[in-house]
Amino acid sequence: MAIEKILLEHGSGGQATSRLLEEVILPVLGEVPLLDSALLETQSLKGLAFTTDSFVVDPIFFPGGDIGSLAVHGTVNDLAMVGATPLFLSVALILEEGLEVATLRKVLSSLAQAAREAGVRVICGDTKVVPRGKGDKVFINTTGLGRLNAWRPAPKSLNPGDKVIVSGPIADHGLTILAAREGLGLEGLKSDSQALHRVVLPLLEEYGSRIKLLRDPTRGGLASVLHEFAAESGRSFRLEEEKIPVRPEVRAGCEILGLDPLYLACEGRFVAVCAPEAAEEILAFLKGFEATAAASLIGEVVSADDFPVLLETRVGGLRPVPPLSGEPLPRIC
Amino acid sequence: MAIEKILLEHGSGGQATSRLLEEVILPVLGEVPLLDSALLETQSLKGLAFTTDSFVVDPIFFPGGDIGSLAVHGTVNDLAMVGATPLFLSVALILEEGLEVATLRKVLSSLAQAAREAGVRVICGDTKVVPRGKGDKVFINTTGLGRLNAWRPAPKSLNPGDKVIVSGPIADHGLTILAAREGLGLEGLKSDSQALHRVVLPLLEEYGSRIKLLRDPTRGGLASVLHEFAAESGRSFRLEEEKIPVRPEVRAGCEILGLDPLYLACEGRFVAVCAPEAAEEILAFLKGFEATAAASLIGEVVSADDFPVLLETRVGGLRPVPPLSGEPLPRIC
Numbered sequence: 001m002a003i004e005k006i007l008l009e010h011g012s013g014g015q016a017t018s019r020l021l022e023e024v025i026l027p028v029l030g031e032v033p034l035l036d037s038a039l040l041e042t043q044s045l046k047g048l049a050f051t052t053d054s055f056v057v058d059p060i061f062f063p064g065g066d067i068g069s070l071a072v073h074g075t076v077n078d079l080a081m082v083g084a085t086p087l088f089l090s091v092a093l094i095l096e097e098g099l100e101v102a103t104l105r106k107v108l109s110s111l112a113q114a115a116r117e118a119g120v121r122v123i124c125g126d127t128k129v130v131p132r133g134k135g136d137k138v139f140i141n142t143t144g145l146g147r148l149n150a151w152r153p154a155p156k157s158l159n160p161g162d163k164v165i166v167s168g169p170i171a172d173h174g175l176t177i178l179a180a181r182e183g184l185g186l187e188g189l190k191s192d193s194q195a196l197h198r199v200v201l202p203l204l205e206e207y208g209s210r211i212k213l214l215r216d217p218t219r220g221g222l223a224s225v226l227h228e229f230a231a232e233s234g235r236s237f238r239l240e241e242e243k244i245p246v247r248p249e250v251r252a253g254c255e256i257l258g259l260d261p262l263y264l265a266c267e268g269r270f271v272a273v274c275a276p277e278a279a280e281e282i283l284a285f286l287k288g289f290e291a292t293a294a295a296s297l298i299g300e301v302v303s304a305d306d307f308p309v310l311l312e313t314r315v316g317g318l319r320p321v322p323p324l325s326g327e328p329l330p331r332i333c
Numbered sequence: 334m335a336i337e338k339i340l341l342e343h344g345s346g347g348q349a350t351s352r353l354l355e356e357v358i359l360p361v362l363g364e365v366p367l368l369d370s371a372l373l374e375t376q377s378l379k380g381l382a383f384t385t386d387s388f389v390v391d392p393i394f395f396p397g398g399d400i401g402s403l404a405v406h407g408t409v410n411d412l413a414m415v416g417a418t419p420l421f422l423s424v425a426l427i428l429e430e431g432l433e434v435a436t437l438r439k440v441l442s443s444l445a446q447a448a449r450e451a452g453v454r455v456i457c458g459d460t461k462v463v464p465r466g467k468g469d470k471v472f473i474n475t476t477g478l479g480r481l482n483a484w485r486p487a488p489k490s491l492n493p494g495d496k497v498i499v500s501g502p503i504a505d506h507g508l509t510i511l512a513a514r515e516g517l518g519l520e521g522l523k524s525d526s527q528a529l530h531r532v533v534l535p536l537l538e539e540y541g542s543r544i545k546l547l548r549d550p551t552r553g554g555l556a557s558v559l560h561e562f563a564a565e566s567g568r569s570f571r572l573e574e575e576k577i578p579v580r581p582e583v584r585a586g587c588e589i590l591g592l593d594p595l596y597l598a599c600e601g602r603f604v605a606v607c608a609p610e611a612a613e614e615i616l617a618f619l620k621g622f623e624a625t626a627a628a629s630l631i632g633e634v635v636s637a638d639d640f641p642v643l644l645e646t647r648v649g650g651l652r653p654v655p656p657l658s659g660e661p662l663p664r665i666c
Contacts, residue, residue: 006432011462020460024434028441029424029455048381052423052476056461056468090385091362092474094427099339101357108361122362126386127353129344130664134391136467141425143385143476331463 011331013219014263014324049084051075052143058331060107060137062180064172064191065267067140068111073193073267074333075144076118077216080197081270082153083204084146086118091142092126096135107138118195120144149201151208155232158212162301163279164237165272167199167292168192169245170222174264175253177332186256188249194268199289203272206285210278216270218333220324223262223309225271227323230308238310239299239321262311263324265332273301344664346552347596347657382417384408385476391664393440393470395513397505397524398600400473401444406526406600407666408477409451410549413530414603415486416537417479422448424475425459429468440471451528453477482534484541488565491545495634496612497570498605500532500625501525502578503555507597508586510665519589521582527601532622536605539618543611549603551666553657556595556642558604560656563641571643572632572654595644596657598665606634 003023009016053074060067072089079086091111095104115122172192179186196216204211213233217225222244226237246254246261254261268291274282279297286295302310307320336356342349386407393400405422412419424444428437448455505525512519529549537544546566550558555577559570579587579594587594601624607615612630619628635643640653 003434005434006428006430006437006462008430008462008464010428011460017460024438025441025458025460028438029445029458048478050421050423050457050478052425052457052474053459054425054427054461054474056427056463058467088383090383090476092385092387092476094387094389094472095339095343097339097341101336101338104339105357105361108358112362124383124385125358125362127344127350127358128387128389128664129339129341130389130469130472131341133466134389134469136463139427139463139472141385141387141474141476143423143425143474145381145383145478331461 008330009326012324012326013224016325047148049079049082049146049148051078052141053078054139054141055333056139056331057177057333058136059180062191063176063189065193066107066110067138068107069114070193070267070333071140071142072111072114072118072120073195074218075142076120076195076197079144079146080200081214081216082148083151084148085201086120086144086146086197088123088145089115089120089142090124091122091140093128094135094139095127095129096137097129097132099137104138118197149204151204151211153214154212155229158233158235158273158301160235160301160303161276162212162273163276163297164239164299165274165279165283166222166244166296166298167270167286168294169247169250170217170266170269171246171250171254171261171264173267174221174329174332175250175259178329179253186249186253189253192266192268194291196268196270196291199286199292200270203282203285207274207278207282210275211272213273214270216266218265218267221263221265222271223321224324226309229273234304235301236303236305236308236310237299238302238312240312241314243296243298245294245296262321264329267333341663342659345657345659346557349658380481382412382415382479382481384411385474386411387472387474388666389472389664390510390666391469392513395524396509396522398526399440399443400471401440402447403526403600403666404473404475405444405447405451405453406528407551408475409453409528409530412477412479413533414547414549415481416484417481418534419451419453419477419479419530421456421478422453422475423457424455424473426461427468427472428460428462429470430462430465432470437471451530482537484537486547487545488562491566491568491606491634493568493634493636494609495545495606496609496630497572497632498607498612498616499555499577499629499631500603500619501627502580502583503550503599503602504579504583504587504594504597506600507554507662507665508583508592511662512586519582519586522586525599525601527624529601529603529624532619532625533603536615536618540607540611540615543608544605546606547603549599551598551600554596554598555604556654557657559642562606567637568634569636569638569641569643570632571635571645573645574647576629576631578627578629595654597662600666
């Protein structure tokens with residue numbers, strides 16, 4: 001059935017987002033190769049990488065960050081994921097009438113600090129105001145410019161036996177946002193929002209020839225990234241559930257709420273597919289950085305299967321991980 | 334008194350916007366030279382120009398255009414105003430839950446057509462969905478990348494006697510949006526929204542050494558651009574009211590509504606300040622293009638005066654044109 005109305009799930013990063021892109025957006029913007037950060041959203045401009053993201057997270061302040069720091073980390077990470085050195089950001093604000101200026105100042109301070117820490121410069125901006133009830137406090141678009149380095153993704157070079165590494169525990173950001181929004185009172189949750197380029201760029205410098213794919217599991221989580229990898233490579237993935245790092249507080253929260261951490265967003269993690277002989281060395285390299293100290297080898301590439309993503313469960317079974325359908329958690333970024 | 338809450342007027346492009354920038358945004362984003370398209374919002378990146386704008390116009394369809402075409406024209410023109418050749422755009426959508434897909438398709442078709450006509454490529458994008466009542470149909474951010482050419486603005490080189498040229502009738506866009514939003518039933522109104530680079534770039538190629546300042550009078554209108562020019566140059570401006578082109582339908586509508594066209598937005602006009610000896614030749618050059626066929630020499634630079642912008646009225650008086658305060662017309666772009 002054709003899509004007739006925009007639903008929240010169209011922003012999920014899962015199947016509904018793909019359908020919106022494939023059925024509505026891409027056919028109209030005919031010459032556009034890509035139109036969502038769930039797809040690869042950067043492109044070389046004579047050695048430059050260019051990426052855009054709007055942030056509409058609710059609530060705007062949450063444990064471990066806020067919409068300001070997130071707007072920097074998200075775009076910096078999108079550049080890092082194509083192997084680009086982040087250089088410049090634009091910042092465009094859509095403010096809701098009635099927003100407290102103290103709130104705006106806090107968000108901007110956080111944004112400025114995140115930019116300083118990441119070594120990127122905010123060089124242009126825009127401010128719009130919409131009437132009360134036509135926005136929600138503050139939305140931020142950041143568009144990033146970076147310098148492309150030598151590394152390029154190589155989805156077609158994936159072979160059975162290639163290893164999948166995740167850079168740290170998954171699902172912290174998604175569950176933290178949900179708990180903060182709904183006032184769930186779950187203890188010990190904190191977003192993983194952080195800039196990754198200070199790990200990723202040296203990683204690619206050192207091991208780039210052995211790293212075939214790289215992506216941050218934001219909207220739609222780890223499961224969605226692996227489905228994207230499967231679609232791009234024509235291969236399938238087999239993961240070991242017990243190797244996938246999930247913090248105990250996050251696991252407990254997911255169990256209480258009936259959520260699968262495989263679908264929850266991270267904002268400071270990445271997934272890499274690498275040649276098998278380099279996997280242990282890469283893992284050791286990542287463990288040397290605070291941001292990726294809990295990196296883990298979680299599975300491997302297998303020949304194309306009916307199910308693009310398979311999970312060996314803790315109890316020894318094998319279950320397919322379907323693509324995300326519907327919207328478990330709107331507005332997490 | 335310090336600003337405590339965001340008001341609609343903070344998005345006006347006038348004094349309230351300047352105060353928000355100066356008191357709240359720029360002090361926090363300390364290293365940021367500029368943070369609104371009302372200021373100069375582009376910067377060279379090794380020969381590149383970079384500019385961002387979010388579009389929140391209400392209604393999204395209006396005579397002469399829609400939010401899709403406007404989102405292309407606005408950003409293309411921001412690049413043209415710094416003398417850059419527009420090359421690439423990012424497009425980030427914030428959609429409200431419940432938006433009709435037919436509406437989205439219409440907006441995107443218009444955006445794609447405007448981009449094709451302007452010769453710019455949309456190369457990356459993002460799509461977010463917010464719940465009903467937390468957005469308004471569709472907001473679009475476009476961020477543009479262009480190649481800087483030789484021309485640079487020279488506000489400090491302004492001399493008394495330099496001429497001010499406007500490229501066509503003013504206030505069409507602003508009044509059209511207001512009339513469409515309020516259902517005023519004024520006849521013959523149509524937005525002037527159009528891309529200007531196909532005139533501006535040849536103009537600068539030919540007469541760049543004699544053109545000292547260039548800007549598009551969007552939010553805040555012609556009056557606001559001249560106040561910006563005055564602040565940047567340390568000079569004042571004297572305009573002749575009868576030389577300022579205003580279409581009869583626009584003049585009539587403004588009279589009925591008690592609006593001053595000097596403060597209403599254009600989205601397809603520019604103001605240039607040039608050396609006096611080149612003014613007539615530049616005017617003739619502009620009249621050779623359809624987009625600027627009604628260009629007019631409207632006044633000149635004078636020594637710094639207590640009033641940065643003075644208007645010789647039709648009846649022979651001289652009145653100061655104050656900076657825009659408050660918000661006559663929210664969400665015109």
